[in-house]
Amino acid sequence: MIFLKTIKIETLADLKKALQTAIELEHATIPPYLTAKFTLFETGNDQIANLIGSVVGEEMLHLSIACNILNAIGGSPVINKPGFIPIYPGPLPGSVEDGLIVPLEKFSLKLIHDVFMVIEEPEKTVPIHNNSFAIDKKLTIGEFYTNIKKIIRELEAAAKAEGKTIFVGNPNYQMTFEKFYDTSVLFPIVDEETAIRGIDIIIDQGEGTTTDPFVTSADDGNVPELAHYYRFEEIYEGKTIQPDPAGGYMFGEPAIPFDPKLVPNMWPNPKMDDYPKDSQAYINSKFFNYNYTSLLNSLHETFNGEPEKINTAMGIMYSLRLYALKLLAIPDPNNPGYVAGPSFEYVVGE
Template sequence: MLKISPQFVNAIVNAERLEELYPLLQNAIELEHATIPPYLTALFSFKPNTETAIRSIIHSIVIEEMLHMSIAANILNALGGKPDIANPNFVPEYPTHLPMGIGGSLIVPIEKFSRDLVKNVFMEIEEPEEPLDLKKTFAANEITTFKTIGEFYMALQAKINDIAPEILPGDPAKQVTSEFFPSDQLYPILTKEDAINAINIIIEQGEGTSTSPVDEEGEIAHYYRFQEIYVGKELVKDPTAPHGYSFSGPEIPFDESNVLPMFPNTKASMLPAGSQERRQVDLFNQSYSDLLYGLHRTFNGEPGYLNNTIGVMFDLRLICQKLAETPFPGVEGYTIGPSYEFVKVGAHSVTP
């Protein structure tokens, strides 16, 4: 499971002022973002028009991680803080531990899709505190030294309920909504109740509930969607199974030959200076940085700018797909992977 150092949960529990929650919500924004590049890379590593079922699952999870990042930023704004996204320190240097003192041996890479990656990394990231045993697919780790991301969010929820005023002090004009997300999931956080309900969305979409692998809307939580990919079967209702669900639905096929041989953890410095391949990686990093600058503007007073960032996301996908089909110079049998390196450009200077 995602094992967070208990100091972060303790910091929430001991907070006496809303201002003390600002860095913790910033950590949450960074964590939600940090999962997106690994998931996107696995998604982009498939050959075009293949592995439709797996693509659909991963794509849906990426969209919800973007939603969770947006919710966390809205809550930070609602409490009176300022999200800091256009910052080199915001971007993990993959392969890496995730933000917030992740414990254990979990290292998150940027690499091509494999079922082992899904089981050993993606499911580890999304694993709830007490995974439901659905036909005993495989055992959950029993580690109690660390806290989970669910516990972090529940502590945050309880603290907001305890110390925040009913009407939150942040500027309502900074709240971000978008047609890209359902209006009942990304909405203005104006009250204490709004914040509490929004945190429930993050917890349930990631982990499910304590008694079911689906959230209150009947959507399968991230952990169990990744488990579908690993098991190779859809999770469906099954009244004879524990918790009413089992991996007994239609097959989720996977043909390993449909995965491009993307070089793991590519860095721009690995490519020859001045080469076409290096320019492609530099272009990817520039677009990725443009996206972060755009999100910073969006969550710091220009909520309408979100539509511009969505356009950049599509550009990023096209550039990454081209990279994944380009042979890696000097490394036989590999193509180039995306590197997700922050590019600080004077023209993009942003005052956090």
């Protein structure tokens, strides 16, 4: 489990700052998850790759919800700046204090257990037979979002007492994307009710509830699906989670096998400037990072008054895989026996 330092959220300015932190935190999980998924391409591990991909899609949804809420209260999401991307390996944004270092690495069960499950672990896990974890009580990501809900309610109540509202943002800035996200999970944030509903979706998809590892149907487009932590737990255990006839939940069939034989041996935490400038690794790393920077610029425009730019952003997102796969097929010029990999860096002036 990752923990956040206590964040003061008392004023509207504090709330805007907290939502920007939430945007950065949701985004920061995407590069490590995508890197692991890229390394599973055509390795015979499609089931695992699809599970990771489903989490990536929902992290993008959570980022979108946080941006919509920030816009709704008159803020402006900032996505296209170098500091928006964390340094890998390193902690996630939001003053994470528990020592978790998040890398960009090839897929492995150790990465799933030691990093991805730690990122997504809720404040209280639902025991799956033969598997449980001890929990320390600190400020978790779920509690961070719960605090945001609390201050939204308090600030809106105070505003209404004066005949006002904190939801003063331009409704035309709200982004929905029905081609990818059902309107039941991504919708315009226009008032307290829709803001709270959006945050509840983030919490439920990420953590589930204290009694059920599955996401509430209404919070997941009416599709039965496990919360993120439990999807990663299935991958690690190599089995699916299902109801136990005797009560609770258990691991069972079908299995989720992992075959490591064809996973490319990517050098961990690559950096574009570490490659020789005339190498294929550098050239393709530059192409990858140029596209990644273009993606962030398009997302910034999307959430700052041009919601139709989400179509451009999604097109660029799919192109990232092309350059990632090219990198994973190129020997690392600095490390014999390894291949290059995506570094997810913001490039300026390119």
